[in-house]
Amino acid sequence: MKSVFVTVGTTSFDELIATARSPPALQALQSRGYQKLVLQVGRGSLPQPQPSSSPAVAVEAFRFKDSLAEDLQGADLVISHAGAGSCLETLEKGKPLIVVINDKLMNNHQLELAKQLHRDGCVLYCNCSTLVETLQSMDLSALKPFPPGQPEKFASFLDKVFGLQ
Numbered sequence: 001m002k003s004v005f006v007t008v009g010t011t012s013f014d015e016l017i018a019t020a021r022s023p024p025a026l027q028a029l030q031s032r033g034y035q036k037l038v039l040q041v042g043r044g045s046l047p048q049p050q051p052s053s054s055p056a057v058a059v060e061a062f063r064f065k066d067s068l069a070e071d072l073q074g075a076d077l078v079i080s081h082a083g084a085g086s087c088l089e090t091l092e093k094g095k096p097l098i099v100v101i102n103d104k105l106m107n108n109h110q111l112e113l114a115k116q117l118h119r120d121g122c123v124l125y126c127n128c129s130t131l132v133e134t135l136q137s138m139d140l141s142a143l144k145p146f147p148p149g150q151p152e153k154f155a156s157f158l159d160k161v162f163g164l165q
Helices: 014-020 023-031 069-074 084-092 109-119 127-139 151-161
Strands: 003-007 036-040 058-062 076-083 097-101 126-127
Touching: 003 014, 003 069, 014 076, 014 127, 023 109, 023 127, 069 076, 069 084, 076 084, 084 097, 097 109, 097 127, 109 126, 126 127
Parallel strands: 003 036, 003 076, 036 058, 076 097, 097 126
Antiparallel strands: none
8 A cells, every 4th residue: 555654843833733634635645655644743733534525535533642653664665853862863764755835934944954965965855835736747756865964974073173193
């Protein structure tokens, strides 16, 4: 069963949750063969069950879990707020990612992260008003794998800086 996982991390981003479960978004997901939508709503409002206009897409929601690793691993597509932790954890698992910018944040560093990851070819990004259009037109095969981290290089750099090498 093809599934989509939506995460807002520890924040609240009710606009993303509402947009992701809207009839046009569910229709776009259904047309792409997705059958399940899992919403991690964080501190936001848990959505009320509603009769689905797209019964082919089952919708589940929860606030928090100790780890999202299982949800990320089981997802065929991840839609996330632009928090660095959420983006990097998703990319490290090799999952296709759509980053949704929260336009209501001041000094929006998340936009900078999303733009850079997009320039690197690793993610698609949009805002809530363009999410449905992004779902309809996305080409996930064009996304590049996220390069793995190289912590040994950073450790070596620190060793040199502090004269330990």
